Amino acid sequence: MQKLDQQSDRFIYEFNPEETPITMQTKDLEIYYGKSLAMHNADIQFEKNTITALIGPSGSGKSTFLRSLNRMNDDVATVNGQILYQGVNINQPGIDVYEVRRRIGMVFQRPNPFAKSIYDNITFALQRRGVHSKKVLDEVVEKTLKQAAVWDQVKDSLNKSALSLSGGQAQRVCIARALAVKPDVLLLDEPASALDPVSTAQLEQTLRQLKKDYTIIIVTHNMQQAARLSDYTVFFNMGEAIEYNKTRKVFTRPKMKLTDDYVSGNFG
Numbered sequence: 001m002q003k004l005d006q007q008s009d010r011f012i013y014e015f016n017p018e019e020t021p022i023t024m025q026t027k028d029l030e031i032y033y034g035k036s037l038a039m040h041n042a043d044i045q046f047e048k049n050t051i052t053a054l055i056g057p058s059g060s061g062k063s064t065f066l067r068s069l070n071r072m073n074d075d076v077a078t079v080n081g082q083i084l085y086q087g088v089n090i091n092q093p094g095i096d097v098y099e100v101r102r103r104i105g106m107v108f109q110r111p112n113p114f115a116k117s118i119y120d121n122i123t124f125a126l127q128r129r130g131v132h133s134k135k136v137l138d139e140v141v142e143k144t145l146k147q148a149a150v151w152d153q154v155k156d157s158l159n160k161s162a163l164s165l166s167g168g169q170a171q172r173v174c175i176a177r178a179l180a181v182k183p184d185v186l187l188l189d190e191p192a193s194a195l196d197p198v199s200t201a202q203l204e205q206t207l208r209q210l211k212k213d214y215t216i217i218i219v220t221h222n223m224q225q226a227a228r229l230s231d232y233t234v235f236f237n238m239g240e241a242i243e244y245n246k247t248r249k250v251f252t253r254p255k256m257k258l259t260d261d262y263v264s265g266n267f268g
């Protein structure tokens with residue numbers, strides 16, 4: 001349904017607020033950097049309350065695919081095809097991209113907290129949207145830091161700079177920041193690659209908890225991580241999603257020899 005956005009004076013598509021069992025789906029995607037086709041042939045469904053791992057060799061198109069899911073590629077790539085969120089194609093003119101990114105949050109490879117206090121990191125986006133009630137903001141800070149399992153570590157230093165946190169803590173604060181605007185989907189691009197094994201295990205435990213409320217899509221180079229954490233796995237090779245199935249099947253009985261070679265470390 002279209003409505004007139006008063007601020008921009010243009011028509012935008014309203015999202016269907018009803019949740020569907022398939023939170024996101026891609027159809028006929030083709031992603032070009034200039035004239036070069038970087039990604040195609042990836043018709044994937046992302047079910048509600050599941051974790052999907054995107055695996056594959058370097059340069060196979062995982063990040064390109066992931067970033068297209070919340071229109072982060074808009075400025076650098078041409079994205080053809082459909083990206084359905086709750087049944088609405090968000091890859092069409094007139095879609096409110098800010099609303100897309102609120103509902104489909106992103107956590108990056110390197111923790112990237114703002115040079116602000118922990119409290120302000122979490123509340124920044126809400127304050128920009130006009131939420132100024134201290135009670136509301138305090139509640140969001142506590143709730144999201146608890147969801148990201150870092151509340152106990154930072155609750156007495158919320159006014160300290162987020163830049164003073166360890167890598168693992170900073171990544172959790174970035175997850176809390178993404179959760180503060182109430183997304184449905186969390187996209188994570190190798191979120192543990194800069195973390196030690198203990199922080200990585202804690203992060204995985206956090207993601208398992210979060211999947212009860214969110215749909216999670218994670219790029220990882222760590223095969224053990226994909227195997228222990230995800231419900232579904234997509235294997236990318238040379239810009240195509242060549243295998244997509246339940247994680248157990250991809251790791252024990254893959255259809256493609258290439259997938260078998262990759263997950264068992266015999267690739268290349």
Ligand SMILES: Nc1ncnc2c1ncn2[C@@H]1O[C@H](COP(=O)(O)OP(=O)(O)OP(=O)(O)O)[C@@H](O)[C@H]1O
Pocket residue numbers: 033038056057058059060061062063064065076236
């Ligand atoms: N901004 C860009 N401009 C031009 N080409 C790009 C850009 N980003 C990625 N590419 C190209 O697109 C292809 C896919 O890259 P992408 O980063 O999606 O792969 P990846 O599987 O995520 O790799 P990695 O595991 O190393 O992060 C590569 O050939 C890469 O060089």
